[in-house]
Amino acid sequence: MPTAPSPKLSVPFEQGGPSTQILAAFEAAKGFMPVDEGLALYAAAVEAGRLGLPLLEVGTYCGRSTVLLAAAARAAGVTVLTVDHHRGSEEQQPGWEYHDPETVDPETGLMDTLPTFRRTLFRAGLEEHVVALVGRSPQIAAVWNSPLGFVFIDGGHTDAHATADYEGWAPHVAEGGLLVIHDVFPHPEDEFTGQAPYRVYLRALESGAFTEVSVTGSLRALRRTGTGI
Numbered sequence: 373m374p375t376a377p378s379p380k381l382s383v384p385f386e387q388g389g390p391s392t393q394i395l396a397a398f399e400a401a402k403g404f405m406p407v408d409e410g411l412a413l414y415a416a417a418v419e420a421g422r423l424g425l426p427l428l429e430v431g432t433y434c435g436r437s438t439v440l441l442a443a444a445a446r447a448a449g450v451t452v453l454t455v456d457h458h459r460g461s462e463e464q465q466p467g468w469e470y471h472d473p474e475t476v477d478p479e480t481g482l483m484d485t486l487p488t489f490r491r492t493l494f495r496a497g498l499e500e501h502v503v504a505l506v507g508r509s510p511q512i513a514a515v516w517n518s519p520l521g522f523v524f525i526d527g528g529h530t531d532a533h534a535t536a537d538y539e540g541w542a543p544h545v546a547e548g549g550l551l552v553i554h555d556v557f558p559h560p561e562d563e564f565t566g567q568a569p570y571r572v573y574l575r576a577l578e579s580g581a582f583t584e585v586s587v588t589g590s591l592r593a594l595r596r597t598g599t600g601i
Contacts, residue, residue, distance in 0.1 A: 401439060
């Protein structure tokens with residue numbers, strides 16, 4: 373397996389984070405992303421927004437990271453697209469550590485994070501800056517044919533799901549655009565859901581199509597500097 377580059381100590385994007393109100397909405401939302409990674413995600417989205425192309429997120433959950441992406445998109449005058457079937461990923465199902473009973477639909481008995489996501493955006497005042505694509509990532513990617521300035525992969529953590537997200541969406545990252553991958557854990561003892569995102573990250577680097585530009589915790593930002601995936 374290729375050796376990952378050493379983590380960088382700083383984020384090479386312009387400093388200046390989200391407003392106090394946006395940061396409060398992010399912290400109040402259900403989700404798992406820590407603040408330092410959220411701030412790095414926001415900085416990357418602001419940078420990518422300058423391309424004037426949509427920003428896309430795979431793995432909406434309840435909208436915690438979407439709040440930051442939407443705020444960055446609002447500032448850039450672009451739109452965020454966020455992809456999720458809203459039935460929860462593997463580790464969020466009943467009996468697993470990350471299951472939240474409040475997200476279960478009492479009628480169907482299945483997880484449904486869509487209502488919580490909508491409330492998150494409403495409370496943050498960001499509904500008009502986000503388009504929710506409700507469905508499975510590979511199905512939506514198969515009918516998508518427009519360039520994107522930014523793709524954030526934070527969906528399922530099995531190899532099958534992470535690979536499908538990468539193969540479905542990375543081809544749409546425009547030249548100079550950013551591919552951001554969450555939950556990248558180089559050391560098995562640090563991971564909590566498997567190393568599939570790490571393997572996708574290594575694949576992106578090995579492809580020659582992407583160059584790493586920042587590391588913050590488990591968040592990796594890569595810029596498209598070549599063709600292919």
